[in-house]
Amino acid sequence: xxxxxxxxxxxxxxxxxxxxxxxxxxxxxxxxxxxxxxxxxxxxxxxxxxxxxxxxxxxxxxxxxxxxxxxxxxxxxxxxxxxxxxxxxxxxxxxxxxxxxxxxxxxxxxxxxxxxxxxxxxxxxxxxxxxxxxxxxxxxxxxxxxxxxxxxxxxxxxxxxxxxxxxxxxxxxxxxxxxxxxxxxxxxxxxxxxxxxxxxxxxxxxxxxxxxxxxxxxxxxxxxxxxxxxxxxxxxxxxxxxxxxxxxxxxxxxxxxxxxxxxxxxxxxxxxxxxxxxxxxxxxxxxxxxxxxxxxxxxxxxxxxxxxxxxxxxxxxxxxxxxxxxxxxxxxxxxxxxxxxxxxxxxxxxxxxxxxxxxxxxxxxxxxxxxxxxxxxxxxxxxxxxxxxxxxxxxxxxxxxxxxxxxxxxxxxxxxxxxxxxxxxxxxxxxxxxxxxxxxxxxxxxxxxxxxxxxxxxxxxxxxxxxxxxxxxxxxxxxxxxxxxxxxxxxxxxxxxxxxxxxxxxxxxxxxxxxxxxxxxxxxxxxxxxxxxxxxxxxxxxxxxxxxxxxxxxxxxxxxxxxxxxxxxxxxxxxxxxxxxxxxxxxxxxxxxxxxxxxxxxxxxxxxxxxxxxxxxxxxxxxxxxxxxxxxxxxxxxxxxxx
Numbered sequence: 001x002x003x004x005x006x007x008x009x010x011x012x013x014x015x016x017x018x019x020x021x022x023x024x025x026x027x028x029x030x031x032x033x034x035x036x037x038x039x040x041x042x043x044x045x046x047x048x049x050x051x052x053x054x055x056x057x058x059x060x061x062x063x064x065x066x067x068x069x070x071x072x073x074x075x076x077x078x079x080x081x082x083x084x085x086x087x088x089x090x091x092x093x094x095x096x097x098x099x100x101x102x103x104x105x106x107x108x109x110x111x112x113x114x115x116x117x118x119x120x121x122x123x124x125x126x127x128x129x130x131x132x133x134x135x136x137x138x139x140x141x142x143x144x145x146x147x148x149x150x151x152x153x154x155x156x157x158x159x160x161x162x163x164x165x166x167x168x169x170x171x172x173x174x175x176x177x178x179x180x181x182x183x184x185x186x187x188x189x190x191x192x193x194x195x196x197x198x199x200x201x202x203x204x205x206x207x208x209x210x211x212x213x214x215x216x217x218x219x220x221x222x223x224x225x226x227x228x229x230x231x232x233x234x235x236x237x238x239x240x241x242x243x244x245x246x247x248x249x250x251x252x253x254x255x256x257x258x259x260x261x262x263x264x265x266x267x268x269x270x271x272x273x274x275x276x277x278x279x280x281x282x283x284x285x286x287x288x289x290x291x292x293x294x295x296x297x298x299x300x301x302x303x304x305x306x307x308x309x310x311x312x313x314x315x316x317x318x319x320x321x322x323x324x325x326x327x328x329x330x331x332x333x334x335x336x337x338x339x340x341x342x343x344x345x346x347x348x349x350x351x352x353x354x355x356x357x358x359x360x361x362x363x364x365x366x367x368x369x370x371x372x373x374x375x376x377x378x379x380x381x382x383x384x385x386x387x388x389x390x391x392x393x394x395x396x397x398x399x400x401x402x403x404x405x406x407x408x409x410x411x412x413x414x415x416x417x418x419x420x421x422x423x424x425x426x427x428x429x430x431x432x433x434x435x436x437x438x439x440x441x442x443x444x445x446x447x448x449x450x451x452x453x454x455x456x457x458x459x460x461x462x463x464x465x466x467x468x469x470x471x472x473x474x475x476x477x478x479x480x481x482x483x484x485x486x487x488x489x490x491x492x493x494x495x496x497x498x499x500x501x502x503x504x505x506x507x508x509x510x511x512x513x514x515x516x517x518x519x520x521x522x523x524x525x526x527x528x529x530x531x532x533x534x535x536x537x538x539x540x541x542x543x544x545x546x547x548x549x550x551x552x553x554x555x556x557x558x559x560x561x562x563x564x565x566x567x568x569x570x571x572x573x574x575x576x577x578x579x580x581x582x583x584x585x586x587x588x589x590x591x592x593x594x595x596x597x598x599x600x601x602x603x604x605x606x607x608x609x610x611x612x613x614x615x616x617x618x619x620x621x622x623x624x625x626x627x628x629x630x631x632x633x634x635x636x637x638x639x640x641x642x643x
Contacts, residue, residue, distance in 0.1 A: 014085040016060050022082030023058065028208045029156075030055045030090050035126075035207045036152045036200065037094040040141040043564050045123045046113060048207045050097060053114030058089035087157075091149055091171040098145035122212045123565070128643055129204030130581050130626075131548075131558045132192075136199050138501065138559070139188045142442075146173045146181035151188055155197025203626075213643060263334060268313055270305035272335040273352075281404055287383040289339070289353045293404060295429040296342030298350075304341060308350040308361035315373055323375035324466050324506035326538030327357060340401050342429065344392040351389060351401065355379065358389055358467050376467030377506060377537040384459050385508065387452050390467050396441075397434035398463050402426060406452045411435050412460060414447040414472075414496040417489035421451050439465035444497035444556070458484050462510075464503045468537070471509040477533070477574040480511045488512075494549045494557045495530055501562070502534040502543050510534045513569060515576055516594035518616050522584045525551030529594040531569040531576045531642075544568050546578035546642050548592075561642040568642055575599070577641045579629045581621060591627050593617040593641070599631040 023030065034051035042050065140148050146168055153164045161182055168178040189197070203209050266272050273294075281291035298304055313331035315321055323329050332354050339351040339358075343365065352359040360374040378386070388400040402409060409432055410421035425433045438447045450461045450469060460483045461469035473480035474488035483492055495512050502510065516529040528549040535542055544566050547557035560580040567573035579593035591608045599615040608627035610619030621627070629641040 014060055014082055018080075018082035019059050019086050020082075022080050023055065023086050026083055026086075027055060028206070030058070030086060031207050032200075032205055033087065033152055033156065034090050034094050036140065036156070036205055037091060037098075037145060037149045039098040039145065040137070042097070044126070045564075048124050048126070048210065049117055049119065050114050051094075051207045052117055054090050054093045054097075055086070056116070058086045058093070060085070088167065088170050091167065095145045095149065095171060095173065122214065124210045124212055126206050127203040127209055127211055128561060128641075129199070129202045131560055132196065133199050133202050133204035134559050134562070136188075136192060136196055137204065139192060142500070143184050143188065144177075144181065146177050147184035147188075149173075150178070150181040151185040151197070152200060154185060156200045211643065264313075264331070267332040267334050267336070268306070268309045269335070270302045270309060273305065274335055274337040275299075276337065278404070287405065288381050288386045289358065289378060290337065290355070291404075292337070292339050292353070292386070294338040294340070295401070296340040296349075297429075298341040298343065298348060299338060301341060304348055305338070305350065307363070308341075308352070309336075311361060311371055311373055312352070312359055318369060318371070320370070320372045321374070322372075324377055324504070324537065325541060326506055326536070327375045327377040329375050332359075339389070340391065340429070340431075342431075344399060344431065345394060345434075347392065349391060351391065353378070360390070360467055362392075374467055378468055379537070381468075383454065383456075384471055385468070387454070387459065388450060388461055388469055390463065390469065391431055392434075393437065393439070393463075394434070396436060398437035398439065399434050400432045400450055400469070402430045402432065402452065403454075404430065405454050406430070407455070408453050410451040410453075412449050412451045414449055414460075414462075414489075414492050415445070417486070417493040424450070437463045438499070439463045439503060444500065447496040447499070457482060462499065464499065464505070464507050466504060466506065468508070470502075470507045470534075473509060473511045474513070475511070476513055476515075477511065477569055477571050480513075491528070491530060491549075494528075494555070495532055495547055497556045498532055498545050498547060498559055501545060501559070505534065505541065505543065506536045506538055507534045508537045511569075515569075515596040516615065518592060518594050518618070520551070520582070520584070520592070521590050521618050522586055522588070524584055527551060527592070529578060530557060531578075531596075533569040535570075540565065542566070542570070544570075544576075544642060546576060548578075548580045548582075563642050566642070575633070575639075577602070577629065577631045577639065579604070579617075579627070579641055581625060583623075589621045589623050589625065591617070591619045591621045591625065591629075593629050593631075595631045598633050600634055602629065602631045604629050 031051045034054045035047055038047045038050055140151065149168060150164050153159045153167055164182065165178050168181065169175065275294040276291055278293040281287065284291045311319055336352040336354040339353055341350045347362045347364055350361040356377065356379045358376045358378045363371040386403055387406055388402045390398055391401040392399040409424040409426060411424050412421040413419060424435060436448050449472065452459050452461060460472040462472055464470050472483050472492065474483050474491060475481045483489060491512055491514055499510065511533050513531045514528050515531050518527050518529065520527050530547045530549060532545040532547060533542065542565060544563045545559050546561040548560045549557040561578045568576045575596045575598040577595040577599060579591060582590050582592050584590065591604055593602050595602060595615040601611065601613050602615065602617040603611040604619055604627040606628040607625045608619055608621045610617065630638055632638050
């Protein structure tokens, strides 16, 4: 969708009592529409709260006169005018919530966390659905806001294309974007089938039927202690500053304004950039970005370096800027380290590092119009985490700048585990040849990764659309290993397409753990249960996927459960429980479930009842059946399935 401001709703005046009656009568449906249209990047907890807030704030601000003759209703306005008005306002605000924040513009109310309703100490999310709902949710998450709205209006509101175009236009979507949204919605229908739209009425997408889970209690305790310490420090500082003297006077302790601040001026001086000599890393006790030498053919171009530093400190309105979640985008705190400056793919590119972030500046060879500035968080990087940075990204390809300790590079396709990796050439500065990147691919027919070899072993890194590629590992959370063994490659070949769920999320590493194998009923072979956990550079925002791999080589694993901010499959909670509704070749249906080694028994309740005195369960069921799954640990604690 265009990032231009959405136009005000052109719907005619509606009396507030009429709109309120429609809102109350259709509240659950309106909240479901808002939840489906809101961007999935908000996370399920915030989408739930925001969807309720948007609906509750959709009433007209003023009363309209009840006298006079109402205007004639058009044929396409077959719904109640009050409902049409409220639905249009909900759609408009949900689309506004999906617009990117602008550096020089104040955020709209819908783009911020809702003031009301608020929930403290709990995380809320709809009841989990089956594999079909998860597949639909993944398809919707890849669409733009107008495309999700078009799909919802078709499937949930049963509207034809002309009416969808009219409603999107009334919600402020330009005509060209609305027509493109219908095309994108057609692709989802073609991929999943026509009947999949009925899944929009599933409890998976109902923000009025919720489950509650506690947040990360350890992190909340740490944040509480930090807040208490900060409050105490503020009180002490306030008392000291309030003492007689120059505490708050014009000649107090405050530094001069930015333009006269020596530290700020030094940060913008290309002559004071930190440059590490070549070979310094060989005798250093550290092996990370801090010992990367300055490389590239333009490291002595002071004009280029000055422009790059100035744009970093004060990016103009024409600069395209991006940052991984949780990455500060402010100016450098002092002279940063220069990693690279040179010409790459028709642009002049400069890479900096300031201890916390890697920063990439790029400008076209002709002029500076269209400059780009990218931020990536890299604090705490080890030798593997600092093995490469993205230097250039075109429509389909990516180039890396590799660390000086990387001995050779190759390309390995995760989806072809038996295929040998092919050599990837580098120049004298450590810049690789371009390779096909999966970061922006719409399908999943190949997943090329960067294979790097250093003195300690071979690693696999993958481009997820950010400056720092993510490391891929395999094995239990307590001892993950790099993906070098055949079994690990075979496992990742089935799980690789699930990496699309963690693109542009600030991911540092992704581990795939085969926590169980299960013999399928009716001699269906042996299936594998895999838990994939993505850790981020910022520490928060981890994502966990439980995948079910049927014994059919070449068939991608089915995502059967997922969670955000969950400790499952991690070092602090190395356990997981998941289930799926599976159909045998005979046509009969089964609820299958598996837990990691800590589980001693499993149980299903609700629509399917069954139990097993082991960590594997298989129970006959009916098509479309829904069940609640839990299990008992060795210490007697009963825990639920991954949500």
